[in-house]
Amino acid sequence: MRKKFIGGNWKMNKTVVEAQTLARRLADRLSDVGFADIAIFPPFVDLYPVNIILREKESKIILGAQNMHPEPNGAYTAEISADMVLSTGAKMVVLGHSERRHIFLETDSYINRKVKKALDSGLLPLLCIGELLDERNAGKTEQVLSKQLNGSLKDVKLNSADDIIIAYEPVWAIGTGVTATPEQAQEAHKFVRKVISEMFGEDIAKNLRIIYGGSVKPANAKELLSQLDIDGAFVGGASLDADSFESIIRDSDISI
Numbered sequence: 636m637r638k639k640f641i642g643g644n645w646k647m648n649k650t651v652v653e654a655q656t657l658a659r660r661l662a663d664r665l666s667d668v669g670f671a672d673i674a675i676f677p678p679f680v681d682l683y684p685v686n687i688i689l690r691e692k693e694s695k696i697i698l699g700a701q702n703m704h705p706e707p708n709g710a711y712t713a714e715i716s717a718d719m720v721l722s723t724g725a726k727m728v729v730l731g732h733s734e735r736r737h738i739f740l741e742t743d744s745y746i747n748r749k750v751k752k753a754l755d756s757g758l759l760p761l762l763c764i765g766e767l768l769d770e771r772n773a774g775k776t777e778q779v780l781s782k783q784l785n786g787s788l789k790d791v792k793l794n795s796a797d798d799i800i801i802a803y804e805p806v807w808a809i810g811t812g813v814t815a816t817p818e819q820a821q822e823a824h825k826f827v828r829k830v831i832s833e834m835f836g837e838d839i840a841k842n843l844r845i846i847y848g849g850s851v852k853p854a855n856a857k858e859l860l861s862q863l864d865i866d867g868a869f870v871g872g873a874s875l876d877a878d879s880f881e882s883i884i885r886d887s888d889i890s891i
């Protein structure tokens with residue numbers, strides 16, 4: 636059985652002190668959680684200070700960065716390398732988030748370089764994919780997802796299903812308050828698993844975690860998380876508040 640994974644994408648929110656306060660609160664409230672893996676993705680400047688809090692609290696919360704550059708070092712002003720991310724204590728990295736794809740014009744081939752670098756460096760990538768509203772309305776959702784998966788994961792070697800996590804995030808649902816229906820999300824997740832099976836084999840596809848992102852909140856989490864192929868949630872806005880993030884995490888406990 637696939638263990639649920641709940642990630643909080645803090646985007647460009649929280650100063651160092653605010654980030655440490657939220658991390659402390661989450662570590663205190665979630666220390667009993669064993670049914671799901673929990674990760675938080677603060678801005679770069681907050682990573683090391685948040686790691687200090689998580690270590691102090693002996694928390695199992697996984698720390699991740701929101702992005703990284705594919706090159707190891709050099710003249711890339713304002714960019715952050717995989718080793719720099721690792722040196723903060725982070726173990727994961729978000730790659731291909733829709734805001735990176737659409738605001739910062741990142742392409743599948745660029746994201747592909749980052750995925751390879753992250754894996755080589757020992758960072759666990761959380762790869763985001765998802766269609767625009769126009770693409771969904773034109774009946775092109777599967778075509779877009781397939782293209783993004785094939786492009787971002789081209790020539791990537793996965794030794795096991797634990798080497799990567801995929802987040803299906805329909806762009807029209809991110810930060811809009813509009814959520815995919817559980818049926819729409821399940822259908823897309825099932826399709827993603829099929830493409831992964833074609834690319835990496837059935838065993839990896841069966842065990843790989845595919846999580847849903849797009850306006851997940853306490854009011855809709857349980858239904859989404861109970862779908863067969865939905866293995867967790869990637870939460871933006873609602874992860875900035877300890878109450879709502881905790882509520883979503885507790886809703887992923889399928890034993891109750």
Ligand code: PEP
Pocket residue numbers: 644646804808809810811812848849850851869870871872873
């Ligand atoms: C996200 O940032 O990936 C996201 C899903 O945001 P939100 O939950 O705010 O829609």
